[in-house]
Amino acid sequence: MRNKVGALIALMALSVPAAVQAEDQYKLLVLAIPNKYHYEYIPIARDSLEHLGKLHDFSFTWANNTSVFDGDLSQYAAVMFLNTPGEELTPAQRARFEEYMRAGGNAIVVHRALITPPGEWAWYEKMVGRSxxxxxxxxxxxxxxTDKGFPATYGLPDRWxxxxxxxxxxxxxKVTIHPVLNVEESSYDPTKIWPGQVAKPMGREHPVAWYHAYEKGRVFVTTLGHNGEMYRDPRYLDHLMGGIYWTATGRGQLP
Structure with a gap:
């Protein structure tokens, strides 16, 4: 009798559709277009995101052009602009993305994706929260x-x-953001720049990662992530994963 029950359980397990057995918690859209200064990171970041997706039960659509914004964005828990700014989108695609955010969509902005021509798409600049x-x-x-209760800081030391x-x-x-990481300007030279250019310190408050609410969605921004090897670094990936987790689900944040 016991053998018959075991066989029945095994048969029932086999009859469950594979899609149900391996259902992901959520799905991301990742826009990563090569540009002059950021291209070598792409295969590394994609590989690391695939690993994170398997580890944390989420999936993603990887896009190297903007045509994906012509489709249904509502299937995505969040859209990640990975070293790719919103200026790449056509006017019609920008309008679709704005509709997505107004319907409760969410966005993740990583490093170069923050940089967009001032005033060209003010809505996007406001979404990022800083110019x-x-x-x-x-x-x-x-x-x-600066906020140890936010998931993007959980894997990081007090001094990184x-x-x-x-x-x-x-x-x-005049956008209100909630900083989660700050860089200490006394620990590097904020004026060290190429001849002909001028860089000035921001002072005591110099956020390098933050979050805020925008339209009806959540936005997480990290200015970190310049070179390819960073996307192999466990601590950086902990930082990025914490931001993904919160943005896609709204969970994990301490009160």
Whole structure:
């Protein structure tokens, strides 16, 4: 009798559709278009995201052009602009993305995706929450969590030695953001830049990652992630995964 029950259970398991057995928690759209300064990261980032997806039960559509924005965006829990700014979208695609956010969609903005021509698409700049001004040369610095209750900080130490482009940003639209990581300007030279350019310190408050609400959705922004090897780094991936998790689900944040 026991053998018959076991066989019946096994048969029932086989009859369950594979799609149900392996159902993902959510799905992302990842836009990653090669550009002059950011292209070598693409195969590394894709491989790392595939690993994170298998580990954390989510899936994604990887797009190297914007035609995917002509389709149904409602299937995605979040859209990730991975080193690819919104200026790549056509006017019609921009309108579709705005509709997606107004319907409760969510967005993740990574590094170069923050940089867009001032005033060209003000809605996108407001969604990001800050506007790019300039960045000094790549340098090693100390990054510190400013909100230890946010998932994008959970895998990071209190003082994280990290090497990156530390963007100088402005807030022309007076958007309120919630910083989660800050870079200590005393730990690097915020004025070190190429001849003919000028970079000025931002001061004590220099956020390099933040979140906020926009339209009816959630937005997570990290200015970190300049070179390809970063997308292999466990701590950086913990940081990125924490942002993905919160943006896609709205969960994991301490009160």
């Amino acid at each position: 790019f001004v300039i960045h000094p040369m790549v340098q090693t610095a100390v990054v510190t969590p 030695v990290w090497t990156d482009e530390y963007y100088v940003t402005a807030n022309p639209y």
